[in-house]
Amino acid sequence: MDLNPIVYAIPVFFALMGIEYAVARVRGRQAYRLADSIGSIGAGVASQITGLYARVLSFGIYVLAYETLRLADWPADSWLVWVLALIAYDFLYYWNHRLGHEMNVLWAAHVVHHQSQDFNLGTALRQSSTGFLFGWVFYLPMAIAGVPPLVFAGVALIDLLYQYWIHTEQVGKLGWFDRVFASPSNHRVHHAVNDRYLDKNYGGILILWDRMFGTFEDEDPAEPPVYGTRKPYRRHDPLSSNLEHYALLARQSLATRSWGDRLRLWLKPPGWRPADLVATEPDVPFVIEPLRAKPVPPLDRPRQIYAALCFIALVAAATHCLVLAGPRGQHAWEVWPYAAWVLFTLWALGRWLDGLKLASPLLALAWLAVLWPLGLDWPVVVGAAVMAAAAASLPPIVRT
Numbered sequence: 001m002d003l004n005p006i007v008y009a010i011p012v013f014f015a016l017m018g019i020e021y022a023v024a025r026v027r028g029r030q031a032y033r034l035a036d037s038i039g040s041i042g043a044g045v046a047s048q049i050t051g052l053y054a055r056v057l058s059f060g061i062y063v064l065a066y067e068t069l070r071l072a073d074w075p076a077d078s079w080l081v082w083v084l085a086l087i088a089y090d091f092l093y094y095w096n097h098r099l100g101h102e103m104n105v106l107w108a109a110h111v112v113h114h115q116s117q118d119f120n121l122g123t124a125l126r127q128s129s130t131g132f133l134f135g136w137v138f139y140l141p142m143a144i145a146g147v148p149p150l151v152f153a154g155v156a157l158i159d160l161l162y163q164y165w166i167h168t169e170q171v172g173k174l175g176w177f178d179r180v181f182a183s184p185s186n187h188r189v190h191h192a193v194n195d196r197y198l199d200k201n202y203g204g205i206l207i208l209w210d211r212m213f214g215t216f217e218d219e220d221p222a223e224p225p226v227y228g229t230r231k232p233y234r235r236h237d238p239l240s241s242n243l244e245h246y247a248l249l250a251r252q253s254l255a256t257r258s259w260g261d262r263l264r265l266w267l268k269p270p271g272w273r274p275a276d277l278v279a280t281e282p283d284v285p286f287v288i289e290p291l292r293a294k295p296v297p298p299l300d301r302p303r304q305i306y307a308a309l310c311f312i313a314l315v316a317a318a319t320h321c322l323v324l325a326g327p328r329g330q331h332a333w334e335v336w337p338y339a340a341w342v343l344f345t346l347w348a349l350g351r352w353l354d355g356l357k358l359a360s361p362l363l364a365l366a367w368l369a370v371l372w373p374l375g376l377d378w379p380v381v382v383g384a385a386v387m388a389a390a391a392a393s394l395p396p397i398v399r400t
Ligand SMILES: [Zn+2]
Pocket: 097, 101, 110, 113, 114, 190
């Protein structure tokens, strides 16, 4: 059966997360926290669902540029073309990723991937839903060089899937490999906020790019990485997660009195602020110690079980939705109520974990709303009614 390739990858992702969880347990470590995992994997689900619609822009522009501007014709059935295209993609990915850290408007999209204070295979799935806005710009050279869209989509997928396994604390240093390829050790450095690790190791498959362009840093056993963002992110729903930095930039643009800074702000590195805002509210020096603590939402056993069940059902529904949307998302517009339902329910579940009082009736409503895309078959009706009743009877625990 012809399916969206991500659908084939989903069972592999979960099997490997299971192995990672078990290995960590045997070693007496905790690799996963429930709410954090829901936040991370939920962001990945949202990214795939919104991607069904966003690819019209991102991939559509690539195809258009290829059709109208290409300077050469490369055969899509030559392995050499694939290898060269993969290397070219990985090089452009390095710059896309590096600017994603060095320019506010691009960081606003990429920050989603860095919000978790944990570093595990679930963190790898924590992907942005707004990368499509500007990401395509970086890959236009490949379209102009004449890399066929099929090859481009293939190598982009290979580059993304490769990066899955490097998000783990369970694999140590790998010697020479860590200096040639992106690896768990050098990607731990990338996700760390320690001074010496900040803005390092951007490579997707090859870490050689970082060594060439001066952004490589080795993991030092004497300095364990502290993960996340410098201003810790505490929510668990994909909407807040994706809007967090855009909202901050919009607030700062409105607050400053300088018209130049209103625009400049979006192009400056994260953390930069207009002079008049620094004058009224000076920068606070960064202290890493408090970030070692990882606060968790106070969930009792019934709520943990409910959150897990809700989330498993959502992942299954999202996978179903991706299947229905077709291998290239060509039926995406026919399944939009289902896609919208997945996003709404993920948001309600995340806000419920955050302790938003209103989230309980919203989650109950979301479960009843599933009857719109899925119809009135009795197993669906019973399942939706049970999940809705449970949501209504389990108000969130409000954090004090
Ligand atoms: Zn990054």
